[in-house]
Each structure stands twice: as structure tokens, then as C-alpha cells.
Amino acid sequence: MEYAIEIKNITKSFGEFTAVDNISFSIPKGKIFGFLGPNGSGKSTTIRMLCGVLTPTSGSGIVLGLDILKEAEQIKQSIGYMSQKFGLYEDLTIKENLDFFASIYGIPRREKKIRIQDTIELCGLQEKESVLAGVLSGGWKQRLALGCSLLHQPKLLILDEPTAGVDPVSRRVFWGVIHQLAKSGITILVTTHYMDEAESCDLLGFIYRGKLMQLGTVEEIRQQEGRQSIEDIFISYVERMSDIKVSGSFMEIKNHLD
Numbered sequence: 001m002e003y004a005i006e007i008k009n010i011t012k013s014f015g016e017f018t019a020v021d022n023i024s025f026s027i028p029k030g031k032i033f034g035f036l037g038p039n040g041s042g043k044s045t046t047i048r049m050l051c052g053v054l055t056p057t058s059g060s061g062i063v064l065g066l067d068i069l070k071e072a073e074q075i076k077q078s079i080g081y082m083s084q085k086f087g088l089y090e091d092l093t094i095k096e097n098l099d100f101f102a103s104i105y106g107i108p109r110r111e112k113k114i115r116i117q118d119t120i121e122l123c124g125l126q127e128k129e130s131v132l133a134g135v136l137s138g139g140w141k142q143r144l145a146l147g148c149s150l151l152h153q154p155k156l157l158i159l160d161e162p163t164a165g166v167d168p169v170s171r172r173v174f175w176g177v178i179h180q181l182a183k184s185g186i187t188i189l190v191t192t193h194y195m196d197e198a199e200s201c202d203l204l205g206f207i208y209r210g211k212l213m214q215l216g217t218v219e220e221i222r223q224q225e226g227r228q229s230i231e232d233i234f235i236s237y238v239e240r241m242s243d244i245k246v247s248g249s250f251m252e253i254k255n256h257l258d
């Protein structure tokens, strides 16, 4: 099997504090990997190491065939990255934003027009091409940000909480594009706090306090834990690893107060 990401025994310490603790995983090409974990568990630190932005304290990794320790610059140029706080230019239109990012990526002028048009279609940005990014709704902004991160045709796309604060309809439209990209062979690593999104991933990894607690398909994880709800499984990891007791359900919280 060919892998887009292979990391082995990666650790990152900041002084005495270990943010990522000896984690290993391999993600096959063309799969959607959902990287889950509570706030502060080590997701972004792991991602920064995969992108070649942060050097691990120990461990090794290959991303798109490139060594994260020795070929960090090439990795940065080969991947697409989109975060919740993606920097769109609000006083430029959709098309002008795409044009601007295409120039940053150094896409030749003759190719630029066709790439921009393809991106507009793929991300469902038709009809509002001449609208300023600043007046777009959250869902449209996220799709435009996704489009900007795809212009250089990356084989690996990293999405850090791409749908945070986006309405349910826009989330589904967004995930439609994600699945389409995976089908075309692009590997996707996505972090999310939405469990319905997690359930539609090909593979899931749970990280907590810097340790990888679980890695597998949704079905494998359900069978192993003997439960259906990914959210309950997620919470059980947190409870197992800490003294925190989390309420069983939102109904339990409500009934407790009644």
C-alpha cells in the first residue's frame, strides 16, 4: 500500500512539557483521516511537524515521499493547508482572491485562468465570483479558503477545523467537496469537533494529552469499544486517561437540572 503520511515515534517537547508523545501512524493515499482530540491534546503540534513547520524532538516521518527532518521546505510547497483562520483578503472578490493566491504559488499565467475556473466549479463558487470576500457568509468563505489552498494542486490537504462556526447546510456542501477530492486521489487530514463529520472519514485517530489513544476505521473502533456512538467512545478515552467525569448525554445534563 502507498502512504501519503508515515510518521514513526514522533515526540515534541516544549521544555519539560511533552505536547506530542511518541506517536506513530500511516495514512494511505486517497483516504480521509479524521484527527480527533480535545482542545490542547496535540493535534496542531502534530500537524505542524507533518507540514515541516516544526522540528520533532525525536522520531521520523515521510510525507508525500519527503523526509520531514531533511526536506521540510519541499513538504511546505507540496501540501495544501487550510485553517479556521485562513487569511482571505476581504476587500478582494472571490475571483481576485483566487488570482492573488495563484500568483503567490507561482502558477504560470497561461495556466492560471483554467485553474481558477476549475477551482470555482469544484468548490461551488459560481454566481458569486465578483462578490467581495468580506460580505460572504461563513460557508462561502470556507469554500473560498479551500479553493485557495487547492490552486497549486496538492496531493495532501490538511484541514484544521475547517467547518468551525459554519452552518449545517454549508458543512454538508463542504464535505461533499472533501469526498470528491478524496475520490480524485488526494489524501486529506482533517481535524474536527463534529462527530458526524468524523464518522464519514475513512480512518480516525484519537489523540489525548499527546498520546495516540486509537487508530482505525469507524467500524473497527466501534467493534473494539463495543459502542456505536463515536462521541461516547471519544469521551470514554478522556475519562479513562483522567479524573474527569463527563455527563453521559445532554439529556442527562438537562434532566439532572429539572
Ligand SMILES: Nc1ncnc2c1ncn2[C@@H]1O[C@H](COP(=O)(O)OP(=O)(O)OP(=O)(O)O)[C@@H](O)[C@H]1O
Pocket (backbone or CB within 6 Å): 014, 017, 019, 037, 038, 039, 040, 041, 042, 043, 044, 045, 046
Ligand atoms: N510553542 C509552544 N510552546 C509551549 N507549549 C506549546 C507550544 N505549542 C503548543 N503548546 C502546548 O502544547 C499542547 C498541545 O497544543 P496543540 O495546539 O497541539 O493542541 P490542539 O489539540 O491542536 O488543540 P486545539 O484543538 O485547541 O487547537 C497545549 O498544551 C499547548 O499549550
